Amino acid sequence: MSDNRFLSSDTKKNDIEHDAKLRPRDFSEYIGQKRVVENIDLMVKSAVKRKAAMDHVLLSGPPGLGKTSLAMIIAKSIGSELHVISGPAIEKKGDLAAVLTNIAPQDVLFIDEIHRMHISVEEILYSAMEDFRLDILIGQGASARTMQIDLVPFSLIGATTRSGLLSNPLRDRFMAHLHFDYYKxxxxxxxxxxxxxxxxxxxxxxxxxxxxxxxxxxxxxxxxxxxxxxxxxxxxxxxxxxxxxxxxxxxxLDIDKLGLDSMDRKILKVIHEYYSNGPVGIDALSATLGEDKQTIEEVYEPFLLKEGLLLRTPRGRTLSEKAITHISI
Ligand SMILES: Nc1ncnc2c1ncn2[C@@H]1O[C@H](COP(=O)(O)OP(=O)(O)OP(=O)(O)O)[C@@H](O)[C@H]1O
Ligand SMILES: [Mg+2]
CATH class of the missing domain: 1.10.8.60 (Helicase, Ruva Protein; domain 3)
Structure with missing residues (x-):
């Protein structure tokens, strides 16, 4: 069951509903990402044999590569329920505490965009992940004390488009870090x-x-x-x-020969026309494009970098020869 209260936006909700029919239902339909699947397969089988929760795992990679789909298949293979929440949508510690105290043993908690969780909420996860326990501070100043609540063993799957932005304490508590690559x-x-x-x-x-x-x-x-x-x-x-x-x-759909959409081309064109092919810093680029910095970095740049259209230098982003040729056609 997914808890819709904590989904980040309507678009995400639409996307999930839209994707539902085409989602791979089990490992046999889950194509590619061989290394990721090998690791997960082993972890799932071990969890089932031990009759215990699967180790916590962090899935990272650009949007649309199958992180949510994999989490669904994992929960199904373990025979447990999947609880889906979105990191930035949880505003209060109590909200996360409520989710954590309402799951059954061996259930899977999937936290999407985990790198965008509020730090105060994130801190609740440290003891939850490590000791299956909630440490909650009650009161303030000298009279403050910690209340502990035991949790059932559960498995946390964190999904992120930017693993580099995760805090160290959180990252260290994931037993496996699996990265998704673009598909062939x-x-x-x-x-x-x-x-x-x-x-x-x-x-x-x-x-x-x-x-x-x-x-x-x-x-x-x-x-x-x-x-x-x-x-x-x-x-x-x-x-x-x-x-x-x-x-x-x-x-x-405005998709060109290289698979670029209109926003991808706009990024290349802006660097070409306004910044003489670069280098240009991300802040300046984001201001000129009128697009959120994080979206540029998480959604658009990874593919442009992978295709060798955009180059990242210490002084900023630069266009490659390939990009210059492409946009002048
Ligand atoms: N390995 C795969 N095999 C078959 N279909 C896949 C695979 N990965 C993804 N898909 C298809 O792509 C759609 C999007 O995948 P999914 O929602 O799992 O991506 P995501 O990584 O969670 O994206 P986001 O970061 O935006 O949340 C799925 O509905 C599914 O149809
Ligand atoms: Mg997803």
Whole structure:
């Protein structure tokens, strides 16, 4: 069960509902991220054998790569309930304490965007994770005392797009740190195979390849393109989705040959036009773009860096030759 009170925003809620149908239901449908899955598989099997909670694990990586989906599969494999909360949405210690005291033994607590949790709330987690105990300070000054509440053994899965922003005490309490990488086109193709079936559509081979190479290495984006392509084929009574349908959908979604969307291109263009290809600091860039600094760093930059379009130097962000050529076309 997820506790909707602590979800960060409506968009997130919509996303979760939208993704539901296409989410992998078990490990067999969970494609790629081999190292992550190997580690998790071992931890899950060990937990089941020990009849104990799985060790706490930190999942990090860019948005849409399958962190939430994996947490759901973990809980299902252990046969326990998944409790989903969003770090920044919990404002008071008491809110987190309420969640922690309401879970059953071996349940999985998933905290999304855990790097954005309020520090005072985060501190509650230290003893909860280490000793399955809540230390709560009651009163103030000389009369202050600590009350301890025992918790049942549970497993915490933290998800973050920026593991570097986690505080050391929190990071140290995770037994495993697993990092997600962008997916290879072949892996996205396998995901598209499964999801085309779930949506009841037939994809031609080259349509599938086209989607998988333009999806920014991200299953969520591959799914988004697939849905739009399905709409096209449906409206035009095409029985099979051809590459021309994909191209029309990509145009509508404003996704270019390199898989960049309009915001990605805007970032490159601003650096080109306003800052003579860089270097430019993140604060200046964020002000010029009118986009939140954190969003630029967490959502857009990782892919631009991975594709070698953006370079990070001590003096700021710079465009590569590849980027300059790309935006001048
Ligand atoms: N390994 C995978 N195999 C198949 N489908 C996947 C996989 N990973 C992700 N997906 C698909 O991508 C969608 C988005 O994944 P998910 O919500 O798990 O990402 P996330 O890492 O939690 O993103 P965010 O950081 O934004 O919360 C899922 O609904 C699912 O359909
Ligand atoms: Mg998620």
């Amino acid at each position: 086109p072949e892996e996205l193709s396998l995901i598209l195979n499964n999801n085309a079936k779930k949506l009841g559509v037939i994809l031609s081979e080259d349509a599938k390849i086209e989607i998988s190479t333009r999806a920014r290495g991200t299953p969520r984006i591959a799914n988004r393109i697939l849905r739009r392509v399905r709409d096209f084929a449906l409206v035009q009574d095409h029985e099979k989705i051809e590459i021309s349908d994909v191209h029309k959908a990509l145009d509508l």
